[in-house]
Amino acid sequence: MENKNKNNNNYCVIMAGGVGSRFWPYSRADKPKQFLDFFGTGRSLLQMTVDRFRPIVPIENVFIVTNVAYKDLILQQIPDLSEKQILCEPARRNTAPCIAYATAHIRALCIQRAYGYTEEYQGFTKDGKVKGGPSKSSLPNYQDIDWSKPEMQANIVVAASDHLILEEEKFRQVILKAFDFVSKHKAIATLGMSPTRPETGYGYIQRQPEAFVDGIYPVKTFTEKPNLEMAKVFLESGDFLWNSGIFIWNLQTISEAFRYLLPEVADRFREGELLMGTDKEEDFIEQIFPKCPNISIDYGIMEKADNVFVLPSSFGWSDLGTWGSLYELSEKDENGNVSLHSETHYYDAEGNIVVLEPGKVAIVQGVNDMIIVEERGALLVCKKAEEQRIKEFTNNLLNT
C-alpha cells in the first residue's frame, strides 16, 4: 500500500509551535509537550506524528511550522528532514497565520516548479502582478496561475504535532479518502471524531444529516466547547462530532479561501512569495509575520467558508489537551489511579494521576482525583476538576 499511496502531490503540514502550558510542569517553554516522550515509547509526540504520515506523504513534502526556538530540537528528532522543511514563526500568531505561511510556502514551491524560477522574481503585488524579475516574465500574474498544471496539484493535510492517534492505519485510510475528495472538489475537509462521551473539553462540528458523498458530510456549524448538559444533547443527537483540528484541502482551495476570507493574512505572504525556499525567506517572514493578526483557522476560515465538509471518523484520537485527557487514556489500577513514567504507591487514594521523571518513586496517601506531577524541579498538585487553571497558576510564576 505504501508506494501506491505515497503520492508526490500529497503534502503534510505539522503545527509544532505550541508551548503546552496546560501540561506544566511536564511540558515547559524550553521543551513543550510535542517534543516529549509522553508515553515512554521512546518516540516523542512529534516523531509519532511524522511517522504516522510517512506511508502516505513523501518525507520531502512534510513541513513543520514551529517557533524558531525549536528548530534544532526538531532537526534532532527528525533527522531526515532538511532545514528548509522547518518553517519558523518569529512570533506566536495562532493557527491562521501559521497555516497561511505553510500554504504560501508550498504554493511557492509549486509555482517555482510549474513555471521555472529565477532569483529576480520575488512575489506578487497586491493586485496579483508579478513583482521583481525581468519585464517579460515566464511567470503568470497570480490570477492567471494555471491550477490544472500537474505541479500545482497539491493535497495538503494539516495536523497538530501533539495529538494521540491509536489506530494509525485507520487514520491513514481516512486521510487518503479526504485527499481523494479534495482533489476532485473545491472542498475544505476536516475530520470529525465520533464522540464516545459528553466531553466538555472539545469543540464540536455539527454535520448535515445527509451525506454529500459516501461518508463525507457538509458541515452545518462549528460550536465552542459546550457545558455538560449541552454536551449530552450533542452526544445523543448523533450529528455532532468532536473537532479534531485535522484539515485536508487542495492547494488552490485553501489559497482561495485565504484570499477571500482572510486577505489581511494572505496578502502579507503573497508579496514575497517567491522568496520562499531561498536564503531570503527568513528575513521576509521576520518582517511580515509579526504583522499578521492573531487569529485561529477555525475562526478565520472554517466557520466562514461555505465549502466545509466533515469525515466522521474514529481511530482512537485524543488531543492530549490536558492532564485529565491523559488520565482518561491511561491504564488505571483497581482504584482508578494512574502512574506514568515512574513508580507510585497509593494508599486511600482514588482517581489520581501521578507523573514523575523516570526512576523516581512516590507514595501518595489520602487524596482523590488529583493531578500530581514532578518534573525538572517543579511540582504540581492540582484537582483534576480545576486543571483549566494550570495556565493561570503558571502565569503567576516568575520562572517556569
Added chain:
Amino acid sequence: MENKNKNNNNYCVIMAGGVGSRFWPYSRADKPKQFLDFFGTGRSLLQMTVDRFRPIVPIENVFIVTNVAYKDLILQQIPDLSEKQILCEPARRNTAPCIAYATAHIRALCIQRAYGYTEEYQGFTKDGKVKGGPSKSSLPNYQDIDWSKPEMQANIVVAASDHLILEEEKFRQVILKAFDFVSKHKAIATLGMSPTRPETGYGYIQRQPEAFVDGIYPVKTFTEKPNLEMAKVFLESGDFLWNSGIFIWNLQTISEAFRYLLPEVADRFREGELLMGTDKEEDFIEQIFPKCPNISIDYGIMEKADNVFVLPSSFGWSDLGTWGSLYELSEKDENGNVSLHSETHYYDAEGNIVVLEPGKVAIVQGVNDMIIVEERGALLVCKKAEEQRIKEFTNNLLNT
C-alpha cells in the same frame, strides 16, 4: 560565662544513630535527618546540637554515638572532633546499649587518667577484678574505684542529635543547674518540658508535687504517649511534663544504675572496658555490641530507678519527631500553609506543609492538611493526620 562553666568535668553524649524514617523522603538511610539542614540555616541539626553545648562542655569531652555508616559524615560536619570521639555502633540496639557504650567509654578514660594505664590492662572480670595486665596492678578492682578522685568526676548530659531548641541560653542554664545537682546528689536527672498543648505525640513525666530542691522534683511516673483525652487531663493537672529524652547524671550514678538495673548490658562493656580509646576498641565493640538486648534507656533505667528527678523547663523544645511537629513549629501563611526550603504557590489550600529541595518550585491547589515532600527522586503526599503510617509506607518500598 563560657569559661567559667566550661568545666573539664562536663561531658556530653549525643545520640546520632537514628535513621529518621518518619521524615521520609527528606530523611533517608544514607543521610538521616540529624545531618540535614532542616531549617535552611546552613547548619545541620547535629551541628546545631554540638554548637549548643560548646559554651559549657569542652569539645574534647563531646562524644557522638552513631552507626558506623555515618562516621565520615560526622567528621565532615564537625571537623574539630577527633575520630576517637565518634563511638560507632555496629548494630541498632535502641538507647540503653548506646548510652551504656558512651558511659563505659567515658568511665574508661577517667579510670585511665586516674590510675594510669598500660596496654596490658583490658578491663574487669564479671566479679570486678582487673583483667589482663601485670599481676601487681596499680588499677583497683572495679568495686574499689575511688569515685572521689578528681579524674573520676564526670557530669554527663545525654541528648539527641535531632531535636530543636529555640532558647539555647536558657537551655544551657538548665543543664548547668542539672550538672550542679547531679554532682552533689546520686541523682538521675531529666528535663521535663512544660506542656503548652495536649500533645499526643510525646511521652509524659509525672513529677511529685513538692520540689526536692528549688526547681527540681522527684519523678513519680513515666507514661507512654497518651490519647487526646488523657493528654488534656495531663495538661490541666500541671504535674505532667513532656519527656524530652535529655538526661543528666554523674558518671558514678549512671554506672551504678546500669550495674544494678541492666547488668545484661553493663557486664558486656565492663569486660573490655580498658580497651576503650585504644586500637582494639572497635573490635571489642563489634564483638559485644550486637549481643546487647534491644532496650530503651527509658524502659531499662528511667522507669525502674528510684533516684530520678525532673527539671521542669521551657526553652522552645521540639523533638522534630514528625512532619506534623515541624509544621507546628514553622511560620505559616495566612491560610496556615508552610513552605520549607523552596517556593510554593498555594491556591484553595489550607494547613499544608510543602518541603522541596532548594530552588524548586511548586503549585499546590485544592488540598488541605497535607504533607507534600519531594527530595532526591522521591515524592510523598500524605495527610498530616496519617503521618504515623509513613514508616509503614516506606517499609513497603524496595528502595528508599
